[in-house]
Amino acid sequence: MTKFNPYATSNAVLKGLGPTNGVRRIGDLVAMPLRAELPNRCVKCNREAHEPTPTRRLYWYPAWCYLFILVPLLLILVILATYKDAYIRPGLCRDHKRNRIEAITTAWVGVFVAITVPFMFADTGYLWPAVWFSIALLLGVIVCALRRGRLVYATRLDRREVWLAGCGEDFLDSLPGN
Ligand SMILES: [Zn+2]
Numbered sequence: 001m002t003k004f005n006p007y008a009t010s011n012a013v014l015k016g017l018g019p020t021n022g023v024r025r026i027g028d029l030v031a032m033p034l035r036a037e038l039p040n041r042c043v044k045c046n047r048e049a050h051e052p053t054p055t056r057r058l059y060w061y062p063a064w065c066y067l068f069i070l071v072p073l074l075l076i077l078v079i080l081a082t083y084k085d086a087y088i089r090p091g092l093c094r095d096h097k098r099n100r101i102e103a104i105t106t107a108w109v110g111v112f113v114a115i116t117v118p119f120m121f122a123d124t125g126y127l128w129p130a131v132w133f134s135i136a137l138l139l140g141v142i143v144c145a146l147r148r149g150r151l152v153y154a155t156r157l158d159r160r161e162v163w164l165a166g167c168g169e170d171f172l173d174s175l176p177g178n
Pocket of ligand 1: 042043044045046047092093094095096
């Protein structure tokens with residue numbers, strides 16, 4: 001029989017800070033202390049992560065930066081002055097790693113086609129339709145890349161914690177929290 005140990009960490013503390021080092025679920029988000037490690041699972045489906053899991057740098061800047069969206073130079077300066085960053089290691093299983101590489105490759109092919117097409121039609125009467133096609137293609141590429149290629153992104157970042165969006169339901173379910 002185990003003896004009572006008055007110095008043992010209480011279960012209540014372990015629940016919040018023990019096995020997951022303070023990594024927890026808040027709704028659809030994952031909150032984690034900056035020095036914590038994410039569980040070594042796929043952040044999309046919670047299967048075992050396929051090694052290696054590279055460290056990724058996440059950026060965050062306040063939403064009010066977009067007030068300057070019509071003045072791109074000012075927007076860039078405000079973002080540079082206010083951004084914060086964090087280094088995290090979000091795992092991916094073999095399938096989700098492959099999906100992401102496919103999405104990124106497809107996006108680059110799309111960008112290449114979008115840049116090339118107007119040049120192909122430069123000396124024809126179809127230049128402007130080609131330009132509109134390229135703009136539509138670029139917008140489509142951006143939307144697809146964000147939906148399929150984006151791993152996780154920071155919705156909040158301060159000196160102690162980062163909040164991550166983009167994790168799958170199974171991974172969220174495996175974390176303590178609500
Ligand atoms: Zn997965």
